[in-house]
Amino acid sequence: MNEQNYPEFTGLELSPRKVDYLKFIFEKKGTVKTTEISSCLHVDPSTTSKTLNELASAGYLNHVPYRGVDMTEMGNAYAEFLVRRHRILSLLFTHYGLSTEEACAEVSRFEAFVSRDAVNKICNSMGHPMVGVCGEINHEKCFHEEHYH
Amino acid sequence: MNEQNYPEFTGLELSPRKVDYLKFIFEKKGTVKTTEISSCLHVDPSTTSKTLNELASAGYLNHVPYRGVDMTEMGNAYAEFLVRRHRILSLLFTHYGLSTEEACAEVSRFEAFVSRDAVNKICNSMGHPMVGVCGEINHEKCFHEEHYH
């Protein structure tokens, strides 16, 4: 049976801001520099530097000091979930009268507190939509019971 | 035109924990004692005491020291929103494969970050359901454009 590599996570392990960092780095692909993150996330480079260290210590990123960061295999798998969660929830909200922008903004505020279990159930119930409101939805790593019923 | 008394709020003014306190006190009706809140919310009475003070300073509660708290008119109006938000979101999630308990637990984690505007849009789009999964949904104070067009 096709098992996930990192099935142990609940989806609640990262704080809201760390979710922002990881999603941003993931979507950039390749090595990302501190300054770029800082200016896009509107924080001081020193703040970014510290957060990057924490994400690296937790195993999500490889950090070469003064050079930049890139995703670990685990970070990548996790970030895929983060992006899928964001898109599933945003898509959901657009079905209830919110515009794309409103839905994204709303979801960005609370997504860090929605569990992987809930996302999987919602995703399943929506029929695993491939297209979200702010990008494609990748279901490759989306394995859960209902898939095999 | 039937205007709301406290239309100025975004729904994001209270922290997650303060939302818990206010919902709890609201649902109790009447004067509530520190100890009761503490034991239900599983926190030290000193923590409750401090939080109650903050909610009173912010105008949501009347606090008579050593006697207990009850809702102000504003607190009441706000708590009605809080409960409605919780129930609308919980109901929404049960439509996507989550059980009542799962939906409530999930929503409790993030509801503080969902705006009043979003709740009103979702509520409107759902046709103002009267029955939630964990109680009645009160729409009395739920006035927004779409209601009158």
Place this chain on the structure above:
DNA sequence: AAATTGTTTGGTATAACTCCAAATTATTTG
């Protein structure tokens, strides 16, 4: 190689929580 730019470290701050111990007030009981 010197100047500039980018990054990190150390220090400090705030908000939102939390608890413990001590002081205070209210209630119960003998």
Place this chain on the structure above:
DNA sequence: CAAATAATTTGGAGTTATACCAAACAATTT
């Protein structure tokens, strides 16, 4: 009704998540 008990508040302190500034350090450019 005074003394004991119970409830509440206050003062002090700690944690986590976030942020900034200033100074040190490293990399790049000139």
